[in-house]
Amino acid sequence: SQQGEEDPQALSIQEGENATMNCSYKTSINNLQWYRQNSGRGLVHLILIRSNEREKHSGRLRVTLDTSKKSSSLLITASRAADTASYFCATVGNTGGFKTIFGAGTRLFVKA
Amino acid sequence: GAVVSQHPSWVICKSGTSVKIECRSLDFQATTMFWYRQFPKQSLMLMATSNEGSKATYEQGVEKDKFLINHASLTLSTLTVTSAHPEDSSFYICSARSASGSEVLKVQYFGPGTRLTVT
Numbered sequence: 001s002q003q004g005e006e007d008p009q010a011l012s013i014q015e016g017e018n019a020t021m022n023c024s025y026k027t028s029i030n031n032l033q034w035y036r037q038n039s040g041r042g043l044v045h046l047i048l049i050r051s052n053e054r055e056k057h058s059g060r061l062r063v064t065l066d067t068s069k070k071s072s073s074l075l076i077t078a079s080r081a082a083d084t085a086s087y088f089c090a091t092v093g094n095t096g097g098f099k100t101i102f103g104a105g106t107r108l109f110v111k112a
Numbered sequence: 113g114a115v116v117s118q119h120p121s122w123v124i125c126k127s128g129t130s131v132k133i134e135c136r137s138l139d140f141q142a143t144t145m146f147w148y149r150q151f152p153k154q155s156l157m158l159m160a161t162s163n164e165g166s167k168a169t170y171e172q173g174v175e176k177d178k179f180l181i182n183h184a185s186l187t188l189s190t191l192t193v194t195s196a197h198p199e200d201s202s203f204y205i206c207s208a209r210s211a212s213g214s215e216v217l218k219v220q221y222f223g224p225g226t227r228l229t230v231t
Binding site: 033035040041042043044045048088099100101102103104105107 | 116118146148153154155156157158161203205207219220221222223224225227
């Protein structure tokens, strides 16, 4: 990817379990965002965390950010079959037009 | 919420022809639009950043003469793939960022994508 790695590359869990995805990036950032993409579709914005924040919650989503390690994690609690999708982290830098650069993505499969 | 549309949703064209893809912000004005391409099971690769009324900024390795971008208004950007070849077959996604508010904290709203197949 243009920015960094995500792990795992793919994850398969049972409905009701928690899913954790990790993202690492290379450059300094202003904020980091997580997106979801269903197969062959556009992206849906999930959550934005600023560089001076360490944790953020939104419904069943919990995002952490560690700028010293240049990493972030997305936790989806009590997963549902409908959560099956690809999840991407994306970083926005402080310069260069504030463009959004995506990580490699994690494909999540939630089995009913 | 903010909506971004793309047209067409999919297109099949012959090698050597040119294809134009439109990206529109339907209910907000976008000073900046971005074009990405995505190969199957891979991430989005930023191709270029398009600012209304000025030339697009292309990422390293993207041929500006092959991928022509025009951002003629605050609600429309177009990507033209010129002299398309089979290796240009991909999923092209645009996104738009609102003209209002703090630039760096704005969320990008993504279009549904256009699947291009060049035969």
